[in-house]
Amino acid sequence: MVGKNKVGVAVKYILAILFALMFLFPVFVLFNTALKPFAEVSITKMWILPTTISFDGFREAFIKLSGNFKNSFLLVIPVCTLSIMLGAICGFIFSKIKFKYSNIIFALFIFGMFIPYQSILIPLVQTLRRMGIYGSIGGLVFTHTVYGLPISTLMFRNYYAEVPDELIEAGVIDGLTIWGSFRQLMVPLSIPSVIVVLIWQFTSVWNDFLFAVIITQDSAIQPITVALQNLAGSQVVEWNIQMAGAIIAALPPLIVYMFFGKYFVQGLMAGSVKG
Amino acid sequence: MYCPKSEKRKSFLIILPIMIVLFIFIYGFIGWSIKVSFSAWDGIIRNNDFVGFANYKELFTFRRFPVDIWNTIFFTLLFMIVCITGGFILAYMIYSGMKAEGLFRTIYMFPLAVAFVISGVLWRWILAPETGINLLFRMMGFSAEFSWYVSTKHIGPFNIALISLVIAASWEYLGYTMAMFLAGLRAIPQQVIESAKIDGAGKLRTIFSIILPQIKPIVFSAMIVIGHVSLKIFDLAYAMTGKGPNFVTDFPGLYMFETTFRGNHYGEGAAISVFMLLLIAVIIVPYLVSTFKGEE
Helix, strand or coil: CCCCCHHHHHHHHHHHHHHHHHHHHHHHHHHHHHCCCHHHCCHHHCCCCCCCCCCHHHHHHHHHHHHHHHHHHHHHHHHHHHHHHHHHHHHHHHHHHCCCCHHHHHHHHHHCCCCCCHHHHHHHHHHHHHHCCCCCHHHHHHHHHHHHHHHHHHHHHHHHHHCCHHHHHHHHHCCCCHHHHHHHHHHHHCHHHHHHHHHHHHHHHHHCCHHHHHHCCCCCCCCHHHHHHHHHHCCCCCHHHHHHHHHHHHHHHHHHHHHCHHHHHHHHHHHCCCC | CCCCHHHHHHHHHHHHHHHHHHHHHHHHHHHHHHHHHCECCCCCCCCCCECCCHHHHHHCCCCHHHHHHHHHHHHHHHHHHHHHHHHHHHHHHHHCCCCCHHHHHHHHHHHHHCCHHHHHHHHHHHCCCCCHHHHHHHHCCCCCCCCHHHCCCEECCEECCHHHHHHHHHHHHHHHHHHHHHHHHHCCCHHHHHHHHHCCCCHHHHHHHHHHHHCHHHHHHHHHHHHHHHHCCCHHHHHHCCCCHHHCCCCHHHHHHHHHHHCCCHHHHHHHHHHHHHHHHHHHHHHHHHHHHHHC
16 A cells, blocks of 8 residues: 555654644634633733633633524524425425426526625515514524525435436336325435435534624524624633633534534535535 | 426426525525615615616725735635645545544544634634734744734735635635545545556656546535635634734625625625625636536
């Protein structure tokens, strides 16, 4: 194999470990600051370990952010559910049924996931106002579901394209309708792509900032990313609280990533279109 | 696949409302934004008077927008170079066989699950000139005076402060390009590499004349992904630096957000957003066309 000589191997591992340290040292900074008592948080002591471990930062951050943490879940759960249902249906139609121009329509669908959302924000705000859901979590759920549909559809379509047509046709021969065989034969097979979409939408909706900051103004209903940003923007530089808040906000997507890493990577690959 | 007419019609009726909503919210809204960009709407009260390209012209009469475009160009270039070369190096290391491969991969990729807003807050602290990295260097006895993201130094139109944002964005995205390259490397047939070795090709030679040409489409895809992330950059800059002194870390996304939703200059904001859309379309449309053509 490649890299037979010992020096080469050593260099490789040293390099790999150096890279790993580069990726991890911000995590050290996060915890080192978050676990300090407030008295020890100062710009001159950033790299010095805390003399005593204090959870005050976490406690304070949790008091300030717990409502927003809950809001993020109230946002993410319905969006994921809707994305999976609608994505599966659209993905099935675009991969198996197809109609005139369906490929062109699909390509136009997909363009929607690349647009800078700034270019639809002004009409979006106006429309949500008219619909009466501007400024609510419901408005955010609706927005994320709509703009998440292209990628959810793409993920399901790519997955269904791999399933042989014969499966559906066999169902039809057995007396099922096409949609009947979708429900009874395809849906049970869909678990892997359900997980991919779930993880993708969970992380990207949880981590979203732009829609959240535009659509929700009231701090009581803002998702955690906006609340964290407000915390960081406030005049008080309680860095231990800020870093603890960042850890709390980052935790749910990180847990998802740790447990479903493989599916997370699949989602990323779909994000570059070629499935 | 064979599908009876009645079933086809039913499917069409299922997807029609979804399609209508999606097309209104994408293409209808884009059209609406374009219309606003040609209007005199400049305040809380809506004004639909047609003013032609006045909003676009106004963007170029002030310094801010041209600076934003330069920033976008330099940020995109640097971000791309770091992610493509760095991602390839990481992927090749793992590809050539490593113990604890899973661990390294997990470490390189976890920042992808972290929100840009969060890494922005974090890196703002790590690169703060009065503490952070500078302090670490000072503790080691160096004199560290680099002012990172608040630096107003520039080389021609290139603002040095952008380097800080490139570091933060690369920390977040290197794992992405690594994963793409790793998938590409693993798809290269082993015989191809073996036969290069039999022909006496050295390691570097194999990389440059065998491996890189094989993964060219992936390099291209990676450039598209990184490019469209950086053209849209907003969260990270908003959380980490804001527009910066003299707009050294300003981007069209920030400008649009501020002028529209904080300043109520709707016409101007819409013009910026249309400009952003055009930038993206220039790279995405040919990419989508080639992808879907290849599929048929």
